[in-house]
Amino acid sequence: xxxxxxVMPKQGVLxxxxxxxxxxxxxxxxxxxHDVRAGKVIELDxxxxxxxxxxxxxxxxxxxxxxxTVIESFRVEVSPx
Amino acid sequence: xxxxxxVMPKQGVLxxxxxxxxxxxxxxxxxxxHDVRAGKVIELDxxxxxxxxxxxxxxxxxxxxxxxTVIESFRVEVSPx
Numbered sequence: 001x002x003x004x005x006x007v008m009p010k011q012g013v014l015x016x017x018x019x020x021x022x023x024x025x026x027x028x029x030x031x032x033x034h035d036v037r038a039g040k041v042i043e044l045d046x047x048x049x050x051x052x053x054x055x056x057x058x059x060x061x062x063x064x065x066x067x068x069t070v071i072e073s074f075r076v077e078v079s080p081x
Numbered sequence: 082x083x084x085x086x087x088v089m090p091k092q093g094v095l096x097x098x099x100x101x102x103x104x105x106x107x108x109x110x111x112x113x114x115h116d117v118r119a120g121k122v123i124e125l126d127x128x129x130x131x132x133x134x135x136x137x138x139x140x141x142x143x144x145x146x147x148x149x150t151v152i153e154s155f156r157v158e159v160s161p162x
Contacts, residue, residue, distance in 0.1 A: 034127065036123060041122045042119050046115065064109060
């Protein structure tokens with residue numbers, strides 16, 4: 001199975017990367033941008049074939065390594081490889 | 082409209098970040114991981130209300146700033162704010 005882990009800063013947590021991108025976009029003349037949030041996406045190619053088990057594995061990996069759960073939240077989507 | 086830009090390394094391009102994550106997961110004992118690819122996700126809160134125009138704007142921003150189109154590919158998904 002393929003598991004896609006999307007990690008974003010939690011609401012209310014300062015997002016310097018998002019701010020920097022917003023600033024750069026404004027400098028390029030894009031003035032229709034209200035807000036920008038930047039995060040990570042990690043695509044895992046897992047040998048597990050059961051979707052529920054694959055999702056549980058990816059969530060465990062996210063909690064232990066991929067996301068800093070103090071300041072980040074994550075979402076896991078699984079799909080056939 | 083909200084536009085989500087997902088930027089991933091192109092197939093065949095070296096992905097050191099993905100390799101580092103795969104290595105770290107193996108060290109944590111996760112041996113069911115075949116491959117790992119790491120990218121960015123940028124959520125843009127646009128003042129544009131027309132979905133097609135919002136998508137075109139986000140694609141333009143991706144080409145000009147958010148993605149290095151030589152080594153990265155991007156995908157844009159729009160949704161109501």
